Amino acid sequence: MSLTDCEREDAGASFLRDAAAVRDRLYPRRPFCSVLTFGCQQNEADSEKLRGMALEMGYQLTDSPEKADLILINTCAIREHAELKVLSIIGGYKHLREKNPELIIGVCGCMAAERHRAEQLKMRYPQVSFVLEPGELSMLASRVLTALSGKRSFLYTDPADFPHPTEGLPQKRIGGHRAWVSIMYGCNNFCTYCIVPYVRGREKSRPSEAVIAEVRELVCSGVKDITLLGQNVNSYRSDCDFADLLARLAEIPGDFLLRFMTSHPKDVSPALISVVGSCPKVAPHFHLPLQSGSDAVLKKMNRHYDTEGYLATVRALREAREGISITSDIIVGFPGETDADFEATLSLVREVGFDMIYSFIYSPRKGTPAAEYPGPVPSEVAHERMNRLLAAADESARLRALPYAGRICRVLVDSPSRDGRAGIMSGRTDTGKLVHFSTGNETVGRFASVKIERAEAFALYGTEMP
Ligand code: SAH
Numbered sequence: 348m349s350l351t352d353c354e355r356e357d358a359g360a361s362f363l364r365d366a367a368a369v370r371d372r373l374y375p376r377r378p379f380c381s382v383l384t385f386g387c388q389q390n391e392a393d394s395e396k397l398r399g400m401a402l403e404m405g406y407q408l409t410d411s412p413e414k415a416d417l418i419l420i421n422t423c424a425i426r427e428h429a430e431l432k433v434l435s436i437i438g439g440y441k442h443l444r445e446k447n448p449e450l451i452i453g454v455c456g457c458m459a460a461e462r463h464r465a466e467q468l469k470m471r472y473p474q475v476s477f478v479l480e481p482g483e484l485s486m487l488a489s490r491v492l493t494a495l496s497g498k499r500s501f502l503y504t505d506p507a508d509f510p511h512p513t514e515g516l517p518q519k520r521i522g523g524h525r526a527w528v529s530i531m532y533g534c535n536n537f538c539t540y541c542i543v544p545y546v547r548g549r550e551k552s553r554p555s556e557a558v559i560a561e562v563r564e565l566v567c568s569g570v571k572d573i574t575l576l577g578q579n580v581n582s583y584r585s586d587c588d589f590a591d592l593l594a595r596l597a598e599i600p601g602d603f604l605l606r607f608m609t610s611h612p613k614d615v616s617p618a619l620i621s622v623v624g625s626c627p628k629v630a631p632h633f634h635l636p637l638q639s640g641s642d643a644v645l646k647k648m649n650r651h652y653d654t655e656g657y658l659a660t661v662r663a664l665r666e667a668r669e670g671i672s673i674t675s676d677i678i679v680g681f682p683g684e685t686d687a688d689f690e691a692t693l694s695l696v697r698e699v700g701f702d703m704i705y706s707f708i709y710s711p712r713k714g715t716p717a718a719e720y721p722g723p724v725p726s727e728v729a730h731e732r733m734n735r736l737l738a739a740a741d742e743s744a745r746l747r748a749l750p751y752a753g754r755i756c757r758v759l760v761d762s763p764s765r766d767g768r769a770g771i772m773s774g775r776t777d778t779g780k781l782v783h784f785s786t787g788n789e790t791v792g793r794f795a796s797v798k799i800e801r802a803e804a805f806a807l808y809g810t811e812m813p
């Protein structure tokens with residue numbers, strides 16, 4: 348038995364045993380389960396496992412929590428706003444529980460791994476039956492069994508001890524021609540503002556064989572766009588490193604694109620840049636969170652790179668792969684951020700020329716070092732900086748989009764256009780840009796060749812070539 352099979356045995360086998368017991372309890376009913384997802388792509392991927400496991404336990408899936416007998420809320424703890432939203436939704440489910448006393452509500456994901464949150468849910472939200480931390484997904488059936496016997500469970504595992512067993516867990520994918528593949532779990536970086544290492548535990552990489560087998564299977568089933576996921580995806584290390592893994596995946600025969608996120612600037616190796624430069628199946632897109640354009644702030648954030656190193660990486664990527672798009676995350680209002688620090692961020696944004704920026708106002712997270720740092724930035728100042736950053740990001744995106752006008756681009760077709768006009772479809776270029784285009788062929792999940800006629804900051808418009 349290979350290592351992969353052993354790992355498959357571990358998580359899969361123990362879950363399947365409990366799932367069979369849940370099925371026996373529910374038989375002959377096939378009650379409904381609804382899974383709600385907040386947060387990042389890692390949570391989207393975990394929710395596919397939650398759905399797969401729910402089906403295995405004998406539930407049928409519904410999008411409507413009102414109809415459900417089991418509600419699984421996959422939560423995010425990255426900013427206060429995300430947590431408050433979830434707490435308000437859980438609060439609203441009190442009336443559902445009153446209508447259906449057998450309703451089971453499980454709080455999964457990153458909030459479940461914050462000890463104080465789990466305690467709060469236990470004490471103040473009697474409608475919640477259990478918490479399930481992100482590193483213990485395979486325990487779902489065991490929690491549901493306990494809940495079916497009328498007991499609540501709020502066991503706490505220190506995320507530092509997560510074994511992250513997921514091999515062999517059932518999965519119900521909903522992405523069609525696009526798919527997520529988690530290749531590593533957890534994070535070791537401890538950026539001073541970030542809750543993730545505290546709730547997702549230490550880094551653990553899946554065996555390369557397991558990842559390659561999963562990607563091969565997806566390609567065989569017709570998936571065209573595969574995103575490898577990890578909180579720090581480019582620190583993947585098993586029997587090979589991330590650059591090797593990517594190169595091996597790019598050798599799989601078939602017409603598909605590989606994406607990956609999120610990369611940490613400190614771990615972008617020359618070997619990785621060379622794979623991105625030389626493998627056509629690796630998408631010409633690199634998401635590289637900058638966080639701040641001030642070296643003093645980067646140091647306080649514990650990011651382990653400076654602006655010069657960041658710029659050198661961007662230059663190397665652009666040299667290696669013509670037309671590569673570069674996107675980023677930026678935080679404004681980090682404690683102690685001065686006007687000069689923020690101006691340095693704006694100036695770096697202009698210098699790099701990002702295709703897209705996801706910007707966030709700093710949100711203090713209990714238990715992280717930065718939450719105790721002096722010099723909180725007043726909310727009005729943070730908002731004013733945010734608005735200026737958004738304007739710079741728009742301008743940068745517009746400048747990056749303009750040269751697309753007149754080009755012919757490959758577009759992976761996702762759906763009919765949102766405004767419902769006949770003959771207009773939407774999709775994304777290999778670089779990740781949204782395209783609306785007219786065509787006589789409304790088939791989704793295929794690559795189309797589109798002549799771009801007009802380019803705006805966040806959308807391109809064109810016509811499919813015959
Ligand atoms: N592992 C990834 C993603 C982390 S979460 C990475 O290293 O980039 C996604 C983004 O949320 C981060 O890049 C950061 O910009 C933002 N973020 C994280 N913690 C935050 C906080 N406390 N307040 C505001 N934004 C935060």
Ligand code: SF4
Pocket residue numbers: 534535536537538541542543544578579611
């Ligand atoms: Fe958070 Fe930093 Fe880890 Fe990303 S690399 S998840 S920002 S601690």
Ligand code: F3S
Pocket residue numbers: 385386387388389390422423424425456457542543546547
């Ligand atoms: Fe949120 Fe957890 Fe992802 S905190 S951003 S769901 S890793």
